Amino acid sequence: MKTLDLFKKLALASALAVAVGGVAVPASAADTVKIAEVVELTGPGATAGTNFKNGADLAIKEINAAGGILGRQIEVTSADTQTNPGIAKGLSQKAIDDDVFAVFGPVFSGSIMVSMATTEAAGVPNFIGGEAAAITEKGNPYVFRTSLTQADAMPKVARYLDGRPDINSVAVIFVNNDFGKGGRDAIIEALKKTHVKVVEDISTSTGQVDFSAAVLKAKQSNADAIFAYLNEEESARLLRELKKQGWDKPVIGETTLTGQKVIELAGPAAEGAIAHVGLTVDAPIRGMKKFSEDFQKAYGYVSDHNGIKGYTGIYILKAAIEKAGKFDRELVTKTLHGIHISTKDHPGVLMDVSIDDKGDLDRESFLVQVDNGRQKVREILPPLGKK
Numbered sequence: 001m002k003t004l005d006l007f008k009k010l011a012l013a014s015a016l017a018v019a020v021g022g023v024a025v026p027a028s029a030a031d032t033v034k035i036a037e038v039v040e041l042t043g044p045g046a047t048a049g050t051n052f053k054n055g056a057d058l059a060i061k062e063i064n065a066a067g068g069i070l071g072r073q074i075e076v077t078s079a080d081t082q083t084n085p086g087i088a089k090g091l092s093q094k095a096i097d098d099d100v101f102a103v104f105g106p107v108f109s110g111s112i113m114v115s116m117a118t119t120e121a122a123g124v125p126n127f128i129g130g131e132a133a134a135i136t137e138k139g140n141p142y143v144f145r146t147s148l149t150q151a152d153a154m155p156k157v158a159r160y161l162d163g164r165p166d167i168n169s170v171a172v173i174f175v176n177n178d179f180g181k182g183g184r185d186a187i188i189e190a191l192k193k194t195h196v197k198v199v200e201d202i203s204t205s206t207g208q209v210d211f212s213a214a215v216l217k218a219k220q221s222n223a224d225a226i227f228a229y230l231n232e233e234e235s236a237r238l239l240r241e242l243k244k245q246g247w248d249k250p251v252i253g254e255t256t257l258t259g260q261k262v263i264e265l266a267g268p269a270a271e272g273a274i275a276h277v278g279l280t281v282d283a284p285i286r287g288m289k290k291f292s293e294d295f296q297k298a299y300g301y302v303s304d305h306n307g308i309k310g311y312t313g314i315y316i317l318k319a320a321i322e323k324a325g326k327f328d329r330e331l332v333t334k335t336l337h338g339i340h341i342s343t344k345d346h347p348g349v350l351m352d353v354s355i356d357d358k359g360d361l362d363r364e365s366f367l368v369q370v371d372n373g374r375q376k377v378r379e380i381l382p383p384l385g386k387k
Contacts, residue, residue, distance in 0.1 A: 036095035043083030055310030158190035171200035236265035315348030
């Protein structure tokens with residue numbers, strides 16, 4: 001009878017715990033820090049989102065194996081936005097309801113523009129993969145980039161074009177979404193300060209399959225080069241169509257044009273393409289080779305820039321928490337603004353990095369050219385703060 005009474009008391013206590021505050025939290029929860037990945041695992045953004053997630057997961061595995069952050073293990077959950085801004089917003093809210101310390105993702109700028117209001121309202125640090133300049137121009141203090149912004153990257157591209165006497169005109173081909181329009185506006189503005197003229201401005205759609213009309217329009221413009229700013233899959237389709245129509249002039253772009261997935265999808269059509277990239281596994285810097293080898297061993301393929309974004313983003317958060325000295329979202333957010341993180345103290349960031357008061361970062365970047373199926377670094381460009 002006493003045993004039966006004990007079971008009844010335990011059942012009642014359990015029921016009360018659920019009614020008052022949900023399922024009782026195990027004692028071990030105090031030894032973890034929760035992070036949510038809200039990323040594109042299906043849809044047009046699947047390549048970017050999957051790479052971002054895999055990079056972040058690799059960093060989390062390393063950190064946990066080394067003892068975690070301030071003694072806590074990282075507990076991670078991942079959810080698929082389906083490259084849909086509305087779903088991204090809902091999943092960000094779910095992550096907040098689960099009391100995560102930080103959210104990683106989305107990668108696509110259009111989804112970020114919608115979902116980041118949710119993390120801002122909750123005061124949750126949000127590490128994103130998008131490059132659209134408009135993201136950090138909104139004044140959201142909780143959003144932090146894992147890559148250079150378009151506003152910082154495009155002047156570097158414009159300086160490169162201005163230094164080529166054989167290029168006096170370009171045809172701009174861009175994807176008509178938040179990412180593409182931001183890049184298109186930034187490169188056109190940057191080129192105004194150079195001798196290079198934009199003679200054609202060609203808009204394409206997200207997920208577009210047929211680029212024959214866009215390429216024909218570029219050819220008819222008699223431009224000396226094409227500046228391409230599209231998502232990964234579309235970049236590969238554009239490169240294949242350019243080869244098909246016999247384009248033999250320079251093709252220049254930004255990070256997505258020469259990503260490893262693009263090179264694999266485009267095959268020989270990618271050869272010779274030139275781009276300014278903020279991150280590449282082929283960069284001749286300490287730590288990048290090991291990251292690339294570990295990533296390939298874990299996932300069976302070569303990481304693109306998005307994988308590096310996810311990986312370094314986790315280590316940036318770790319550095320900020322350790323500098324703050326405790327798991328306090330507001331304090332960590334303030335610590336991130338104006339922080340400088342060196343590879344000497346935090347090798348996982350791979351390159352020395354600084355974050356400004358808007359959440360934009362500054363670090364070295366690279367000019368690359370596709371050569372024999374891989375990115376070949378032609379030049380290392382200094383951080384904007386050291387130009």
